[in-house]
Amino acid sequence: MAKTMAVNAGSSSLKFQLLEMPAEQVIAQGVIERIGMDDAIVTIKYGADVQGERLIGHLEEDDEHVTLSKNGKGKKYENVLAIKDHQQAINFMLQKLTDLGIIQDFNEITGVGHRVVAGGEWFNHSVVVTDSVLEKIDRLADYAPLHNPANAMGIRAFQKLLPDALSVAVFDTSFHQSMPEENYLYSLPYEYYTRYGARKYGAHGTSHRYVAARAADMMGKDLSSLKLITLHLGAGASITAVKDGKSLDTSMGFSPLAGVTMATRSGDVDASLVYYIQEREGLTNDEMLTILNKKSGLLGLSTISSDMRDLLDVQDTNDHAKLAVKIFVNRIIKYVGQYIAEMGGVDALVFTAGIGENSAPIRQMIIDRLSYFGIELDTDANQTRGQEIEISTSSSRVKALLIPTNEELMIARDVEALK
Ligand code: ADP
Numbered sequence: 001m002a003k004t005m006a007v008n009a010g011s012s013s014l015k016f017q018l019l020e021m022p023a024e025q026v027i028a029q030g031v032i033e034r035i036g037m038d039d040a041i042v043t044i045k046y047g048a049d050v051q052g053e054r055l056i057g058h059l060e061e062d063d064e065h066v067t068l069s070k071n072g073k074g075k076k077y078e079n080v081l082a083i084k085d086h087q088q089a090i091n092f093m094l095q096k097l098t099d100l101g102i103i104q105d106f107n108e109i110t111g112v113g114h115r116v117v118a119g120g121e122w123f124n125h126s127v128v129v130t131d132s133v134l135e136k137i138d139r140l141a142d143y144a145p146l147h148n149p150a151n152a153m154g155i156r157a158f159q160k161l162l163p164d165a166l167s168v169a170v171f172d173t174s175f176h177q178s179m180p181e182e183n184y185l186y187s188l189p190y191e192y193y194t195r196y197g198a199r200k201y202g203a204h205g206t207s208h209r210y211v212a213a214r215a216a217d218m219m220g221k222d223l224s225s226l227k228l229i230t231l232h233l234g235a236g237a238s239i240t241a242v243k244d245g246k247s248l249d250t251s252m253g254f255s256p257l258a259g260v261t262m263a264t265r266s267g268d269v270d271a272s273l274v275y276y277i278q279e280r281e282g283l284t285n286d287e288m289l290t291i292l293n294k295k296s297g298l299l300g301l302s303t304i305s306s307d308m309r310d311l312l313d314v315q316d317t318n319d320h321a322k323l324a325v326k327i328f329v330n331r332i333i334k335y336v337g338q339y340i341a342e343m344g345g346v347d348a349l350v351f352t353a354g355i356g357e358n359s360a361p362i363r364q365m366i367i368d369r370l371s372y373f374g375i376e377l378d379t380d381a382n383q384t385r386g387q388e389i390e391i392s393t394s395s396s397r398v399k400a401l402l403i404p405t406n407e408e409l410m411i412a413r414d415v416e417a418l419k
Helices: 087-097 131-142 146-159 174-178 190-198 205-219 271-281 287-296 297-302 308-314 320-341 354-360 360-366 407-418
Strands: 004-011 012-020 026-032 040-047 052-058 065-067 074-081 109-116 166-171 228-233 237-243 245-250 348-352 399-402
Touching: 004 146, 004 407, 012 065, 012 087, 012 407, 026 087, 026 354, 040 087, 074 087, 087 146, 087 190, 109 146, 109 407, 131 146, 146 166, 166 407, 174 205, 174 245, 205 228, 205 245, 205 348, 205 399, 205 407, 228 354, 237 320, 245 320, 271 287, 297 308, 297 320, 308 320, 308 360, 320 360, 348 354, 348 360, 354 360, 360 399
Parallel strands: 004 109, 109 166, 228 348, 348 399
Antiparallel strands: 004 012, 012 026, 026 040, 040 074, 052 065, 065 074, 228 237, 237 245
C-alpha cells in the first residue's frame, strides 16, 4: 500500500509521521532534534502504541538502541549522532526506516506533505509544490522568519531524496483565508494592507479544520450547517469561529503572537504599551519581540512556569500562578463571547491541543462561565483525557466536545486528495 509522510520541519528539528494511506494507519513517527549539532537526537517509534520500556538491543554504536514497549507491540529507536543539516537528517531517517524494516524501499513513500506556517493570501488550500509554489514560500518568510525558511528547506531536501513522491504544502494559514475583510483587516491606513499585506492571517488552521470536521461527524450533522468555536489550547493557543464549515474569525493575527494568553506569548496587547516599555527599558525591536514571544503569557504573569500543569498544581498556594490561570481562562471567555455574538449563536465548543485535550479543570473553568449560553458540563465525562468524547450533558443546548487534534492525518489526507 502507498505510504505518505507528514512532515513538520523546524529550524533545528524535523518531526514526521509515516502513514499507510488511504487506510490512515500510522506506521512510524519520529523526530530529529538538534540538527546542525554533534549530538543530534533521532527518535523513531514504530509498531503499535509505543512507550519505550525495555531495551532489546544496541545496534552499531552504544548510542544507537531500540526499546520495546510495555505491551510488547511497539518499538522505539533512539540514537545520538552528528547531523549537519536537514538533508543529512532526512537521508539518515529514510535509511533508518529501511534498516528497521519499516519500509523496504524509499519508493514506497509516494507522497510527502509539508506543514508550512505562512501561506499569506496566495494559498487558501493545500497545493502540490511546484517551483513557483516554493518561490512563494520563500518570499513569505517575511511573515514567518523562523518557520518558512525551515519549511522550505524540508521540502527541498525531501524532493532531492524522493524525487518521484508527490510533494504537497499544507499551510497553517489557509483555513483562515475565508475570513471576511471586516475580520482580517486592522483599523490602520488601508495602504499598509495593499503595500505590505498587513492583515490578520491566523494560525493552527490545519488543527481547527480537522477538529471542526470531526465535531460535525460526532454530532451527526453537516459541517456546513454548524456554528462552532474551536479552542486549540496548547503552548500556542488560538480560538476560531467556524461558521458554515469556514473560518469566520480567529484570535491569532498577523503573526501567532496575537489573541489569548499563551504559554510564553502575550496575546493581545495595546500596541502603544509596547513602545512605552521598549523606551523605558531601552530595548531593541528584537529584544522587545523576544519578551512578547518568549517571556510573557503564563510564564511572565506567574513568574514560575509556562506549563499549565505546574500552575494548576500550585495555584491554591501561589497567588501569581492563580492569577495567570485566571487571566488565561478570562481571555478565552472573552473570545468565545465575541464569537458567539459574531456568529449569532453557537452549536458546539470544541477543545483540543495539550491543555484542551488534557486539562479537566481548565475546561471546567471555561464552561462553567458560559452557562448563560446554555452550555452545561458533564463533570464525569470531563475527566476523560486525550480521546474523542462529548463533555456536555445530554440536555445541554450547546454541545462541548473534546477532540484530540491530528494535524499529521489532515496533512496526509490533503496529500491523498491531490494525488
Ligand atoms: P504546542 O504544540 O503548541 O507546543 P501542545 O498542544 O503540545 O503545545 O500543548 C503543550 C501544553 O499542554 C503545555 O504547555 C502543557 O502545559 C499543556 N498540558 C499538557 N498536559 C496537560 C495537563 N494534563 N494539564 C494541563 N496542561 C497540560
